[in-house]
Amino acid sequence: MDAAKSVTIDQLRELLAENAMLKTDASVIMEDTPLFGPEGLGLDSIDALQIIIAVEKKFGVAIGDASAAKDALQSLGVLRDWINRRLGASA
Amino acid sequence: MNAALTPHGPGFRFLDSFELVEGKGVGRWTPSEDCWFFKDHFPGKPLVPAVILLEFAAQAAGVHWMSTEPQGGGEVFVASVDAFRVMASVPPRTPLAAGVECVKSLGPLAQFEVGISTEGRPVARGRIMLSRRLAGEA
Numbered sequence: 688m689d690a691a692k693s694v695t696i697d698q699l700r701e702l703l704a705e706n707a708m709l710k711t712d713a714s715v716i717m718e719d720t721p722l723f724g725p726e727g728l729g730l731d732s733i734d735a736l737q738i739i740i741a742v743e744k745k746f747g748v749a750i751g752d753a754s755a756a757k758d759a760l761q762s763l764g765v766l767r768d769w770i771n772r773r774l775g776a777s778a
Numbered sequence: 779m780n781a782a783l784t785p786h787g788p789g790f791r792f793l794d795s796f797e798l799v800e801g802k803g804v805g806r807w808t809p810s811e812d813c814w815f816f817k818d819h820f821p822g823k824p825l826v827p828a829v830i831l832l833e834f835a836a837q838a839a840g841v842h843w844m845s846t847e848p849q850g851g852g853e854v855f856v857a858s859v860d861a862f863r864v865m866a867s868v869p870p871r872t873p874l875a876a877g878v879e880c881v882k883s884l885g886p887l888a889q890f891e892v893g894i895s896t897e898g899r900p901v902a903r904g905r906i907m908l909s910r911r912l913a914g915e916a
Contacts, residue, residue: 733907736887743882750884752884753884
């Protein structure tokens with residue numbers, strides 16, 4: 688996959704808006720804003736599974752276990768890089 | 779009285795039977811005219827409430843999950859419901875089938891696509907997420 692087809696932060700903002708119970712407008716979420724915890728977006732485990740399913744459907748990348756989910760779902764930037772590595776695209 | 783396929787008391791069991799077919803679950807239930815909710819929903823025109831249809835599908839999904847991934851143990855609760863649509867009303871003695879398919883399970887959570895039908899005609903469909911712990915529990 689080339690860089691032109693790599694996943695972008697805007698795509699992930701849209702995915703988050705459609706699949707998570709956001710308390711803020713997705714457009715203001717920064718690359719490094721934590722997805723979980725009081726210092727971040729405060730998403731919960733239900734949001735996490737919704738996002739994982741959406742990522743698998745939209746990008747064809749499986750997040751197979753809890754350890755991978757913890758690695759991938761730290762922030763939108765981390766998730767973008769995580770997906771792009773598995774797609775073979777440049778981040 | 780329905781067999782106890784789930785931990786619910788007899789008044790809240792909505793599964794007469796359950797089977798796994800090629801990895802997909804099928805729960806069946808024919809609501810008797812004696813069901814407690816028909817008297818008031820609605821007087822003179824008994825129909826199965828939509829929330830009971832949802833519970834029927836959730837019970838089928840729960841049995842599916844416990845059948846295919848029993849190692850998680852414990853009780854199963856509804857965690858979220860998405861895009862649940864009801865396409866037909868259900869009077870007493872309607873034979874219902876709830877097809878349930880696990881989309882993804884991860885730790886204590888699993889999401890299922892569910893579709894309720896009667897004799898091949900769609901009644902309701904949607905997505906149900908189940909949890910092996912209540913929201914807010916560590």
